[in-house]
Every structure is written in C-alpha cells, then in structure tokens.
Amino acid sequence: MRTPSAVRSAYRHASAHLQTTMFGMGLLTSLFKTTRPVTPPQKVGFGFDHAVYAYDAQTYGVRDISLDLSCSNGNTAIIGLNGAGKSTLIDLMNGTLTPSSGKVTVEADGKSYDASHGGRAQIQRIVGTVQREADLYRLRHNVSIEQSIDELLRKYRLTTVQRLAIAGDALAKFSLDTNMRTPLDELDGEQLHLFAIARAYAANPGVLLADEPMRGLDEISSRHVAHRLFTCGKPVVFATHNVDLIRNDEFNITRVIVMDEGEIAFDGEPASASAYYAQLIRSKYRQISSTQ
C-alpha cells in the first residue's frame, strides 16, 4: 500500500506532467493560429486562364473562362440567369472550388496565389466571403452575433479584448451595434444580411465576395443593405439578379460581367451590360416560345 507522502509525490508528478502537456498544447494551438491582417491586402485581382469547372461529367458550372479582374477601381457585378455559373465563379475566386482544368489565381500586393497549389489559406485571408443564407444556418444560433464573430476571430492570434473590439467595430459599421447581444435566429432578414457582411468584414480582407447579398429582401431593405455594402470601404465583387441596382451611381459599380451557360457573354460598364442582358433575356424568351 502507498504511504500518504508517496501519494502526494505521485500527484505532484502527474500534475506537473499535465501542466507541461497543457502548456505544450497551448503553444501548439497558438503556433497554428494565423495573424489577422492589420492593413488589408492592397491591389487585389483575380486571374482566370481557360478555367473550367465540372460538377460531374454532364454538368459544367463554368466553361473556359478567361478573365482579368482588378478590384482597385470600384465594385464588380456578375449577372446572369439561374444556372448561368455566377456562384461557381465566386467559389472559384475564393478557393472553395478549384478548376477541373485551366487556372485561377488571386493576386495581392504583387504576389500570386493558386488554391490548386496550396494557396487556399492565403486566398481566404485576402478574400472575405459574405456567407450565403444557407451557410449562415450552419453557425451556432443560440449565441449572440458578437460571440459569433468572436468565434470566427479565434483562428487569429488576438486577445479576447482585441477580438471583442474588432467584433464591436464590425457590427457598428453595419448598424448592428444595438443588436450585439441578439442571437442569430432573432435577427430579421435585413439584419441577417448585414450580419453576414459584418462577419466577412471583421477579418479585414482586401476584397469582399458576395453571392446575391440582397437575396430575398424587399426594395427598402435591399437598398439599405446595398448602401452599407457598397460604401463599406472595401471593393466588392458580387452576383445579383437585380439589374436596377447595377445602374445606381451611388454604388460605384464600374464593371459588369454577364454570364450565360457557364461562359462570359459580356464584360463592360453597367449601362451597356444591362442593355445586353435585356437583349439576352428577350432572345431566351424567343427560343422558349419557338420550341413550345
């Protein structure tokens, strides 16, 4: 039988071992953390070189896209009918998808990153993706929106005070400071869209990517969200079906890419793009009515 002093000594030994292990684990966790950019990456751009993405043998998301997109000169809209390839294009830009063939690169501050060649983590620091509504529902819903951003920021080497300050600033920027303690599932539609933007903004990316950032909102809420998004001080590349929006000077949309059946059908300034798109829709209607 062990004496009390032998038990105490074994306990001290075990506890010292545990402390060393926990210290090691803490060190390991912080080693794997990354730094949040203090100043966002500048001069961000996207390069597509004959990029193709096939979901399966029959279904192409995009076909043979070649595109040079610099984000330094205003906001960029991607428009197109359902299934035209807008979401696939956005997922290739943020490294969620890698091309089946061809190449997609993200340029920032003179360097080039390719998600097909180990660059995904770096790309996701440069590019802030506004989560789609469906993806927001995967977040924990019983925590406040402040906590939700705090949880996102835990991957960075930041103190709790720094994380909460960043979360507070991001929420204030998108008029959500009075809702900081509100759980996600108690936000209304407009607030939910603003929260998705604030969450992407909090990581201080060089560009924001948003797939239909006003989806499902009424005219008033759409306008409010659009105003906040397009005047937030970061370039935005976004997909939309709202053609009226792209012609609004207040939103500084300088380039519009029209997609059709996985390809870029038009690339230019908003007025010409919306005229082209109206023509495209008319020709689709004619095709449908001629086959009925």
Ligand SMILES: Nc1ncnc2c1ncn2[C@@H]1O[C@H](COP(=O)(O)OP(=O)(O)OP(=O)(O)O)[C@@H](O)[C@H]1O
């Ligand atoms: N996960 C998937 N699996 C199989 N096919 C897919 C998948 N996602 C998209 N597709 C197909 O890829 C093509 C392009 O779809 P994508 O979602 O990129 O278009 P979109 O322009 O964003 O459409 P929408 O405006 O309806 O969101 C479509 O034919 C679509 O059916």
